[in-house]
Amino acid sequence: MRKWQLLIAVIFLVAALFVPLLALTDYTLQILFRVFLFAALGLAWNLVGGYTGQLSLGHAAYFGVGAYGLALFSKLGISPWASVSLGVGLAVICAAMIGKVSFRLRGPYFALCTIAFAEVLRLVAKNLPNVTGGDVGIQVPQLFPHSTIRCFYWSGVLLTGFALALSAWIERSRFGYYLMAIREDQDTALSVGVNAARCKLWALLISAAITGLGGALYASMFLFIVPDQVLAMDISTEIAIVAMLGGAGTLIGPLVGSVVLESAAEIFKNIFKEAHLLIYGVLIVVVVLFMPEGIVGTISRKLAWFKKAPSAPFATAAPVTAEEESQRTAINQ
Amino acid sequence: MSLLEVKHVSKRFGGLKAINDVSFLVKPGEVTFIVGPNGAGKTTLFNLITSVFHADSGSIHFEGRDISHLTPNGAAEIGIGRTFQLVKPLRNLTVLENVMLGAFLRTSSASKAEKEAAKVLSFLQMENVANLPARGMGLPTLKRLEIARALATQPKLILLDEVVAGLPTSEAIKLAMLLKRLPEWGISTIGGIEHVMQVVMRVADRVIVLDHGVLIAEGVPQDVVHRPEVIEAYLGSKYKEIAL
Numbered sequence: 355m356r357k358w359q360l361l362i363a364v365i366f367l368v369a370a371l372f373v374p375l376l377a378l379t380d381y382t383l384q385i386l387f388r389v390f391l392f393a394a395l396g397l398a399w400n401l402v403g404g405y406t407g408q409l410s411l412g413h414a415a416y417f418g419v420g421a422y423g424l425a426l427f428s429k430l431g432i433s434p435w436a437s438v439s440l441g442v443g444l445a446v447i448c449a450a451m452i453g454k455v456s457f458r459l460r461g462p463y464f465a466l467c468t469i470a471f472a473e474v475l476r477l478v479a480k481n482l483p484n485v486t487g488g489d490v491g492i493q494v495p496q497l498f499p500h501s502t503i504r505c506f507y508w509s510g511v512l513l514t515g516f517a518l519a520l521s522a523w524i525e526r527s528r529f530g531y532y533l534m535a536i537r538e539d540q541d542t543a544l545s546v547g548v549n550a551a552r553c554k555l556w557a558l559l560i561s562a563a564i565t566g567l568g569g570a571l572y573a574s575m576f577l578f579i580v581p582d583q584v585l586a587m588d589i590s591t592e593i594a595i596v597a598m599l600g601g602a603g604t605l606i607g608p609l610v611g612s613v614v615l616e617s618a619a620e621i622f623k624n625i626f627k628e629a630h631l632l633i634y635g636v637l638i639v640v641v642v643l644f645m646p647e648g649i650v651g652t653i654s655r656k657l658a659w660f661k662k663a664p665s666a667p668f669a670t671a672a673p674v675t676a677e678e679e680s681q682r683t684a685i686n687q
Numbered sequence: 688m689s690l691l692e693v694k695h696v697s698k699r700f701g702g703l704k705a706i707n708d709v710s711f712l713v714k715p716g717e718v719t720f721i722v723g724p725n726g727a728g729k730t731t732l733f734n735l736i737t738s739v740f741h742a743d744s745g746s747i748h749f750e751g752r753d754i755s756h757l758t759p760n761g762a763a764e765i766g767i768g769r770t771f772q773l774v775k776p777l778r779n780l781t782v783l784e785n786v787m788l789g790a791f792l793r794t795s796s797a798s799k800a801e802k803e804a805a806k807v808l809s810f811l812q813m814e815n816v817a818n819l820p821a822r823g824m825g826l827p828t829l830k831r832l833e834i835a836r837a838l839a840t841q842p843k844l845i846l847l848d849e850v851v852a853g854l855p856t857s858e859a860i861k862l863a864m865l866l867k868r869l870p871e872w873g874i875s876t877i878g879g880i881e882h883v884m885q886v887v888m889r890v891a892d893r894v895i896v897l898d899h900g901v902l903i904a905e906g907v908p909q910d911v912v913h914r915p916e917v918i919e920a921y922l923g924s925k926y927k928e929i930a931l
C-alpha cells in the first residue's frame with residue numbers, strides 16, 4: 355500500500371517536471387506553482403501536525419519569516435540565495451523558540467498558542483515600518499532572472515519531491531516511530547524512553563525549515579510582500595487544511611490535498627467569483643465530518659479492509675475487553 | 688547490593704497521603720509483589736519509581752544512584768521498564784510495531800528493533816498476532832502487549848501494574864508462569880496486584896503489603912499471608928478463604 359503510494363507520487367512528480375514544456379500560459383504555471391508550493395508546505399506541516407499529532411495553526415510564522423528574511427537580508431546587501439538560507443535559518447530559530455513554549459501545552463491550547471505566535475509576528479511586522487516597511491510592504495529580490503515562472507514552478511516541484519523523500523525516510527526511521535508514538539499516546543512513548551519534548555522540537559525545526567524556504571519562494575514570486583499576506587492566519591489554515599484534506603499522517607496525503615484543494619479553489623474562483631470562499635468552507639466541513647482521515651487515509655483504510663476482510667482476526671475473541679477493564683478501574687478510583 | 692532502594696518515600700495528593708513513609712529494597716533477579724486493595728497506592732508507587740511523579744520526601748535509588756528527580760523517559764533509559772494498569776497500546780500500529788517501539792530504546796536500526804521485538808513476542812507466545820493492528824485486540828492480548836513493549840526495552844527492572852487484573856484465572860496463571868522466567872533474562876520484577884493470590888503465591892519471592900499508602904508487612908509470601916495484622920487489618924475474610 356505504502357509502496358504504491360510512493361510509486362504513484364514519484365511518477366506524478368517526474369511527469370510534473372515536464373509540464374512547462376507544454377504551451378501553458380504564465381498564469382496557469384503560476385497556479386501550478388501554487389499547487390506544488392502548498393503540497394510541500396503541507397508535507398512539512400504533516401511532520402508536526404500529522405505524524406506527531408500536534409495541531410499547529412501557526413505555520414504562517416515560519417512562512418512569513420522565510421519571506422521577510424529574504425527581503426531583509428538582501429536589503430542589507432547580501433546576495434538573494436544567501437538571504438534565502440539566512441531566512442530559513444531565522445525561521446528555524448523562531449521555531450525553536452515557539453516550540454519551547456508551545457509544546458508545553460497539549461491539544462487545543464497548543465493550537466491556540468501557535469496561532470498567537472504567528473499573530474504576534476504579523477503585528478510586529480506591521481508596526482516596525484523602519485525595518486519591514488510596515489503595511490506598505492517591502493520589496494523582495496528576484497531569485498530567477500531568466501524564465502522566471504518556469505523556474506518557480508520547477509523549484510516548487512523539487513521542494514515537494516524533497517519534502518516527500520524526507521517524509522518517506524522519516525516514516526521508516528526510529529525518529530518516525532517516535533513521532534507516531536507521541537501522537538498515539540505520549541505516556542506510552544515516555545515509558546519506553548522517548549524524549550518526547552526533543553522529538554517534537556526536531557520535527558518542528560525540520561518542518562519550519564521547509565516552510566521558511568517555501569515562504570521565500572512565494573515572496574520572490576510576488577516581488578513585494580506585506581504582513582497581511584505572508585504572515586496571515588489564511589496561510590496557516592491553508593497549510594493545515596491541505597494536509598488534513600489529503601490525510602494527516604499519511605505519506606502522500608498533503609500532495610493529494612494540495613492538488614484537490616488548490617485546483618478546486620481555482621475552479622470555484624472562476625465560476626462563483628466571491629462566493630468561492632463559501633464553497634471552499636463547505637468543502638472543508640464536508641471532509642472533516644465525513645472523511646476525518648482525509649482522502650488518502652480513507653481510501654487506504656477501505657482498501658486494507660477489502661484485502662483483509664476474509665481472515666477475521668481470532669484475537670478479538672477475548673472474554674474481557676479493554677474498555678470494560680478501564681471502566682472497572684475508573685469506577686474504583 | 689540492592690538494585691532498587693526506596694527510602695522513606697511519601698507522596699500526597701492534596702489532603703490524601705497516597706504513599707506514607709514507605710521503604711523497601713529489591714535485589715537483582717528477585718520477583719517482588721506489592722499487594723494492596725483499591726487505592727492502596729500501588730500505581731502511585733510505580734509512578735514515583737518511574738519519575739512520572741516526584742516524591743514529596745524520601746528518596747529512590749537505582750543501582751546506587753539517586754533517581755528521585757529523573758524524567759519518565761530517563762527512567763526507561765537507565766533500565767526501568769513499566770506497564771500501564773489501564774493498557775496504553777498505540778492502537779493504529781500493529782502489535783509488532785508496538786513492541787518495536789520499546790526495542791528502539793537500545794538500537795536505532797529498524798531491522799534490529801524488529802528482531803528484538805520478534806524475540807520478545809515469541810517469549811510471550813504472541814507471534815500469531817504480531818502483524819495485526821493493536822486496535823482489534825482483546826484485554827488478554829493487550830495486557831501481554833504491555834509486558835512485551837516494556838521487555839523490549841531490555842530493562843533491568845520491570846514494573847508490572849496489575850498485569851493479570853481482569854483476566855480469567857487460567858489465563859492469569861499461564862501469564863504468571865511466564866513471568867516467573869524473567870529472572871533468567873536478568874530482569875528483576877515488581878508486580879502490583881490487588882488480590883489474585885494464586886499468582887502471588889506462585890511467582891513472588893517477596894511480598895510487600897500496602898494499605899492506605901502505608902507499608903504494613905513485608906517478607907516471603909507464605910509468611911506474610913499468615914501474619915495476623917495482614918489478615919485482620921487488611922485482607923480480611925476475602926483472603927482467608929483463598930489462603931486456607
Ligand SMILES: Nc1ncnc2c1ncn2[C@@H]1O[C@H](COP(=O)(O)OP(=O)(O)OP(=O)(O)O)[C@@H](O)[C@H]1O
Pocket residue numbers: 683686687700703705723724725726727728729730731732772881
Ligand atoms: N494523579 C492523582 N491525583 C490525585 N489523586 C490521586 C492521583 N493518583 C492517585 N490518586 C489517589 O491516590 C490513592 C492511591 O491510588 P493508586 O492509584 O496508587 O492506588 P492503587 O493501589 O494502584 O489502586 P488500584 O487497585 O485502584 O489500582 C487513591 O486514593 C487515588 O485516588
Ligand SMILES: [Mg+2]
Pocket residue numbers: 729730731772848849
Ligand atoms: Mg493501580
